[in-house]
Amino acid sequence: xxxxxxxxxxxxxxxxxxxxxxxxxxxxxxxxxxxxxxxxxxxxxxxxxxxxxxxxxxxxxxxxxxxxxxxxxxxxxxxxxxxxxxxxxxxxxxxxxxxxxxxxxxxxxxxxxxxxxxxxxxxxxxxxxxxxxxxxxxxxxxxxxxxxxxxxxxxxxxxxxxxxxxxxxxxxxxxxxxxxxxxxxxxxxxxxxxxxxxxxxxxxxxxxxxxxxxxxxxxxxxxxxxxx
Amino acid sequence: xxxxxxxxxxxxxxxxxxxxxxxxxxxxxxxxxxxxxxxxxxxxxxxxxxxxxxxxxxxxxxxxxxxxxxxxxxxxxxxxxxxxxxxxxxxxxxxxxxxxxxxxxxxxxxxxxxxxxxxxxxxxxxxxxxxxxxxxxxxxxxxxxxxxxxxxxxxxxxxxxxxxxxxxxxxxxxxxxxxxxxxxxxxxxxxxxxxxxxxxxxxxxxxxxxxxxxxxxxxxxxxxxxxx
Numbered sequence: 001x002x003x004x005x006x007x008x009x010x011x012x013x014x015x016x017x018x019x020x021x022x023x024x025x026x027x028x029x030x031x032x033x034x035x036x037x038x039x040x041x042x043x044x045x046x047x048x049x050x051x052x053x054x055x056x057x058x059x060x061x062x063x064x065x066x067x068x069x070x071x072x073x074x075x076x077x078x079x080x081x082x083x084x085x086x087x088x089x090x091x092x093x094x095x096x097x098x099x100x101x102x103x104x105x106x107x108x109x110x111x112x113x114x115x116x117x118x119x120x121x122x123x124x125x126x127x128x129x130x131x132x133x134x135x136x137x138x139x140x141x142x143x144x145x146x147x148x149x150x151x152x153x154x155x156x157x158x159x160x161x162x163x164x165x166x167x168x169x170x171x172x173x174x175x176x177x178x179x180x181x182x183x184x185x186x187x188x189x190x191x192x193x194x195x196x197x198x199x200x201x202x203x204x205x206x207x208x209x210x211x212x213x214x215x216x217x218x219x220x221x222x223x224x225x226x227x228x
Numbered sequence: 229x230x231x232x233x234x235x236x237x238x239x240x241x242x243x244x245x246x247x248x249x250x251x252x253x254x255x256x257x258x259x260x261x262x263x264x265x266x267x268x269x270x271x272x273x274x275x276x277x278x279x280x281x282x283x284x285x286x287x288x289x290x291x292x293x294x295x296x297x298x299x300x301x302x303x304x305x306x307x308x309x310x311x312x313x314x315x316x317x318x319x320x321x322x323x324x325x326x327x328x329x330x331x332x333x334x335x336x337x338x339x340x341x342x343x344x345x346x347x348x349x350x351x352x353x354x355x356x357x358x359x360x361x362x363x364x365x366x367x368x369x370x371x372x373x374x375x376x377x378x379x380x381x382x383x384x385x386x387x388x389x390x391x392x393x394x395x396x397x398x399x400x401x402x403x404x405x406x407x408x409x410x411x412x413x414x415x416x417x418x419x420x421x422x423x424x425x426x427x428x429x430x431x432x433x434x435x436x437x438x439x440x441x442x443x444x445x446x447x448x449x450x451x452x453x454x455x456x
Contacts, residue, residue: 030293031376034369038379041409048311049383049408049421051337051428052280052441053304065258071448076281076304077433078316079395083276086314086400088306109279115445120452134456141262148259151266155277165393167307167402172314174395180277181269192434193277200279202430202441205305206420208449212442213280213430217343220299220436224348228362 048074048205055118055201055210057108058087059139059149059156060098062126067139067148069131070095071110071122073203074170083177085157088170094126099173103161104145107175108153112199115210117152144178154183154198276302276433283346283429283438285336286315287367287377287384288326290354295367295376297359298323299338299350301431302398311405313385316398322354327401331389332373335403336381340427343438345380372406382411382426 025032053073062068074088085107089096099105110118117135124131132139138151142158149156159175186197195213202211253260281301290296302316313335317324327333338346345363352359360367366379370386377384387403414425423441430439 030295031289031369034295034367034376035379036369036371038368038409040379040411040413041384042412042415044408044410044420046311046405047408048305048308048313048405049410050282050284050305050313050335050385051383051421051423051426052282052430054278054280056278061259067258067262074305074307076314077276077278077302078314078400079302079398080276081397082395083274084395085276085278086304086306107278112445116451116455118452119446119448119450120455123449123452124456129456139262140266141259141264143264148262151263151268155279156269157278163393163395165391165402167310167312167391169309170307172306172402174393174400177274177276180272180275181266182272182277183268184270185268187270188435192272193279195279195432195434195437195439198279201445202280203448204423204444206423207416208447209423209444210446210448210451211423211444213432214440214442216432216437216439217340217429218347218438220347220431220438221351222347223344223438224346224351227344227348228352228357 050205053203053205055110055203056087057110057118057121057150057153058095059106059108059147060095061102061147062094062098063101066126066130067132068094068098068126069121069137069150071118073205078174084162084174085159085177086172086174088172090170096171099161102146104147105159105173105175106142106145106147106149107157107159108149109155109198110201111154112201112212114152115201118201154186155193156181278433281431281433283338283431284315285338285346285349285378285381286323287334287336288323288375289330290322290326291329294354294358295360296322296326296354297349297365297378299346301433306402312390312402313387313405314400314402316400318398324399327389330374332375333387333389333401333403334370334373334375334377335385335387336377337383337426338429339382340429340440342380343429346429382414383421384409
């Protein structure tokens with residue numbers, strides 16, 4: 001099946017909307033003056049293509065109290081106050097039941113130096129493997145939430161479960177960040193971590209690649225001022 | 229206020245949990261064998277530090293039908309099936325009312341070539357500026373959802389609103405991705421976009437930097453197999 005066919009299939013239920021948007025705009029509606037297609041772009045269908053995605057190491061205790069770790073790319077910050085992070089996990093994963101039961105998890109930032117260990121955590125299951133032991137990672141007990149983290153990852157967010165949202169095949173867990181701990185060696189003069197010292201992995205959702213973070217190109221809330 | 233004081237303030241309500249986790253583990257509980265602190269790490273308090281974050285260009289029509297664009301780093305993929313993306317937006321933003329009213333938005337991937345325009349969209353407000361016009365971006369009318377996108381960004385996700393979740397100062401909007409469109413020039417032989425051709429911006433949540441995506445380091449679901 002070609003990608004445009006997948007696109008058509010996926011959007012079949014939207015035909016009415018399409019018809020309305022395209023054909024029945026009120027006279028004088030600003031939208032009717034807009035370009036309606038970009039010939040330089042190709043439709044790829046309904047896919048989870050977003051660039052970049054993070055590589056999040058989700059730490060939990062299972063029912064027996066055994067520390068476990070999984071690798072999640074579906075997540076990110078979702079609120080500044082209270083500071084919150086999301087991770088989306090399938091019900092079939094060992095981590096799912098752990099978060100539901102303990103109402104806590106940690107999020108470690110996977111880095112270049114531990115890329116193989118991070119990837120392993122996304123392949124094996126905590127049901128039949130002690131992933132910390134196999135990967136040679138050191139479990140540390142959080143004193144703030146009922147979840148462990150791996151000492152080897154340079155930044156860790158300790159989270160208590162705030163919301164659980166069923167979306168589809170993934171369940172989204174929203175964790176309130178109660179503390180962030182970072183390797184002292186990664187801190188810059190202002191006391192915050194330096195992304196080029198953390199060396200976090202950047203995930204490519206199209207080709208499943210782990211990439212490095214490249215050079216600094218500019219600073220937000222500054223560059224754009226020259227336009228207005 | 230120093231960061232550890234903020235940390236203490238934030239975690240005050242967790243004192244009971246801390247006490248329980250640290251002092252009253254049942255005899256023989258696996259957790260009691262774990263290391264309880266990592267002396268190489270420093271507590272930074274409850275902060276939105278996650279590496280990396282994306283730079284998402286959220287496209288909407290406002291009440292008058294005028295195309296608008298904002299810059300959001302709080303978001304990411306949250307479900308594979310149906311394919312969904314989140315963006316978190318404050319109620320005070322012009323984009324907030326637009327999504328609530330139109331129940332649709334687009335997500336463009338900000339790239340190196342349009343970094344200044346992307347940053348401008350995060351500074352100005354659509355209430356008193358035509359951001360597309362000021363930034364010299366071309367609004368394109370989606371035929372699938374009631375929202376526009378900027379032609380200049382190399383990848384765009386067209387989304388219909390699926391869920392709205394109030395978290396704190398941010399509201400999380402979950403959009404079902406009904407199509408992804410990508411510049412033909414960025415596609416690799418398999419028909420999917422090449423991240424090194426897209427050149428998406430990578431956002432540093434600690435120092436607000438826009439970074440490039442660096443070299444490919446390894447491939448997910450492959451590397452980790454050597455461990456078990």
